[in-house]
Every structure is written in C-alpha cells, then in structure tokens.
Amino acid sequence: xxxxxxxxxxxxxxxxxxxxxxIVVEIHGERVTRCWNGRTxxxxxxxxxxxxxxxxxxxxxxxxxxxxxGKTGPGSEGRIERVDLATGKLERVFxxxxxxxxxxxxxxxxxxxxxxxxxxxxxxxxxxxxxxxKAFGGLYSGLADGSSLTAIKRGTLSYNGxxxxxxxxxxxxxxxxxxxxxxxxxxxxxxxxxxxxxGLGNVGFDSLAVxxxxxxxxxxxxxxxxxxITPDGQVSMLAIPEDVSVTNIAFGGEDMRxxxxxxxxxxxxxxxxxxxxGLKLAFNA
Numbered sequence: 492x493x494x495x496x497x498x499x500x501x502x503x504x505x506x507x508x509x510x511x512x513x514i515v516v517e518i519h520g521e522r523v524t525r526c527w528n529g530r531t532x533x534x535x536x537x538x539x540x541x542x543x544x545x546x547x548x549x550x551x552x553x554x555x556x557x558x559x560x561g562k563t564g565p566g567s568e569g570r571i572e573r574v575d576l577a578t579g580k581l582e583r584v585f586x587x588x589x590x591x592x593x594x595x596x597x598x599x600x601x602x603x604x605x606x607x608x609x610x611x612x613x614x615x616x617x618x619x620x621x622x623x624x625k626a627f628g629g630l631y632s633g634l635a636d637g638s639s640l641t642a643i644k645r646g647t648l649s650y651n652g653x654x655x656x657x658x659x660x661x662x663x664x665x666x667x668x669x670x671x672x673x674x675x676x677x678x679x680x681x682x683x684x685x686x687x688x689x690g691l692g693n694v695g696f697d698s699l700a701v702x703x704x705x706x707x708x709x710x711x712x713x714x715x716x717x718x719x720i721t722p723d724g725q726v727s728m729l730a731i732p733e734d735v736s737v738t739n740i741a742f743g744g745e746d747m748r749x750x751x752x753x754x755x756x757x758x759x760x761x762x763x764x765x766x767x768x769g770l771k772l773a774f775n776a
Contacts, residue, residue: 492733492761495751496526499758501736503698504544504598505751506552507743509775513751514552515760516541518560523552523574526760535579538566543598543653543698546774547635548605551575553584555596555609561617569593571609571633576776584637591642594626598653598698600662602677603773607633608662610650625649630664630675641680652699652709652739656722657770663687665696665709672696672707672720688724698739703747703768710737710752717752733757742769 495513496502500520505513512527514534518541523534540557547553552574558567570593571585586593599609613628628647633640643662652665655677662675670690675682690696690711696718697710709718711728715737718728731737734754741751747768752761 492763494759495762496524496529496531496760497758499524499526499531499760501755502753502758502760503542503739503755504554505739505741505753505760506544506546507741507749507751507775508546511743513741513743513760514544515753516544516554518542518557518755521559523554534576535574535581537572537574537581539568539570540595541572542596543609545599545601545772546776547573547601547607548774549573549635550774550776552776553599553601553607553635555599557595557597557612558614560615569595569611569614571596571599571607585631585633585640588631588640588642593631594628596631597628597651600653600655601635601773602655602659605635605773607635608653608655608677609633610653610664611647612649612651612667613647630662643675643681644684651697654699654701654707655770656701657703657705663699663701663707665699667695667697667712670694670696670711672699672709687722688720688726690718691726691728694718694728697737700740700742700750701770702742702765703770705770706767708740708750708765708769710740712736712738715754717750734759742771747771 543555611628649667673684
C-alpha cells in the first residue's frame with residue numbers, strides 16, 4: 492500500500508487522469524482536489540456534498556452532489572454538476588427528473604455512447620435522537636447535454652456505487668445498507684433489477700469499479716475492505732483493517748492494475764496493486 496495523498500476531508504470519487512494524477516472529491520471539505528506525488532491542489536470549491544466523480548464525453552469532470560449530509564435549506568438540493576477543468580467553473584446540469592427533485596445523487600458513470608448513468612442514495616432525515624426517517628433513491632440515465640433524464644428505477648433503499656459491464660450491456664448498482672449488488676439491462680428503460688450477490692458479514696457496500704474480465708470490485712464499509720463479485724455471484728473479500736470506511740476504488744496505470752482506493756475516515760488516497768486489470772472507462776482527460 493502506498494499513500495498517494497493524506498489530510499483529505501473524507502475523500503471519495505477518485506478519477507484517474509491521463510497524466511497520472513488522481514482527482515478526488517472531499518465531501519466534508521466541499522471541494523474537488525487533484526492529487527499527485529504527495530501533493531494536492533484544489534480545482535474548485537463545491538458547496539453541499541460532492542460525492543461521485545467521472546470524466547464525461549465533453550472532457551469535463553461530472554459530479555454527484557448529495558446536497559450535504561444533514562443540511563437543509565438553499566444549497567442542500569441533490570443535483571448533478573459539471574466542472575470545467577481548465578477554468579474550475581462549476582455548473583448544475585440536473586436537479587429534477589420529470590418534475591421530481593433528486594434526493595442525494597451518489598455515484599455516476601458514462602457509457603461509450605456518452606450516456607450518463609447515476610445512482611441516488613436518498614436522504615437521511617435526522618431528529619433529536621439520530622436518524623428519524625429516510626427518503627428513497629433510485630437509478631437514473633440522462634444525456635450529457637442536459638436535455639433529457641430518465642428514471643430507470645425509483646424507490647430504492649440506498650443505491651451507491653455504479654458501473655458498467657465490459658460490453659456495456661449491463662449496469663451494476665451497489666446498495667449500501669443491504670450490502671447487495673444488483674444488475675440492470677442498459678438497453679431497457681423502467682425495469683426491475685436482477686439480484687447478483689450479498690456481501691460477506693456485517694458490511695455495507697459503497698462505490699465500485701469493474702475489471703476487464705467483468706468482475707465487480709465494491710468498496711466495503713462498516714468492516715473495511717474490498718469485495719469482489721463475479722458476474723455469476725461468487726463473492727470474496729479483501730479485509731482492510733486500517734479504515735472501516737473504504738469507500739471507493741478506481742483503476743489506472745499502464746497495465747490498469749493500480750487500484751486507487753479512498754480510506755475516507757483516515758483522509759487517505761492510497762494505491763494498491765490489484766491481481767487483475769481494471770476496465771478502462773469510456774472517457775478520460
């Protein structure tokens with residue numbers, strides 16, 4: 492394990508760039524940060540709760556913004572945003588779907604045709620004694636020009652990580668509180684998911700990345716680790732005792748075997764060598 496950056500304020504959403512740097516969001520820091528060679532640089536401030544991040548077909552960095560955990564009032568709206576990496580300009584792209592406000596967008600991925608897919612985890616509502624209730628989330632798909640957004644599935648408990656199969660035919664979604672992985676058909680609109688597998692032990696599922704062979708690697712929380720799930724539902728887990736909040740994994744490097752992982756409680760971005768190559772994403776910058 493190599494620590495690429497530390498001192499980050501709950502990092503998530505690593506995006507491995509063509510120059511070898513890695514861009515992360517800092518949820519509690521409310522900013523986007525570039526990390527390389529032990530250094531960090533703020534790209535832009537992002538009010539609310541920047542969560543997942545990915546490079547889009549336009550070369551911009553696209554963000555899920557959950558609005559800020561526990562925050563209310565103006566600025567706490569869930570939304571999809573994009574950042575011009577040349578200027579740091581931040582703009583909103585999606586805030587509603589069919590007139591219904593988004594709750595808390597969490598993670599996103601682009602298919603090879605430039606279509607955006609993202610999860611909405613839903614919003615936790617807090618009372619005097621902790622969590623009082625929860626709004627449901629969903630799975631959405633939209634066009635990168637902001638002209639169209641479709642709800643593929645509403646009413647999900649806590650969708651978090653999202654990824655595409657190597658042939659682009661399937662969309663994988665990880666549900667945090669159920670520690671389950673589900674699969675959708677990328678060619679169908681509104682649909683019910685197919686159950687794939689459940690995590691091992693007392694764990695929760697966070698973000699994910701897919702390997703070139705089609706295995707799904709899910710960052711695992713509560714008992715920190717990385718869970719690998721094969722397309723036919725076989726499950727194994729690499730325990731990471733250094734942090735109970737292992738939240739994201741992204742692949743990079745010349746052989747795509749560098750796994751960049753966020754240890755969010757510790758504020759670390761680390762690099763591990765993985766035993767198989769990761770799947771190259773459709774877009775990079």
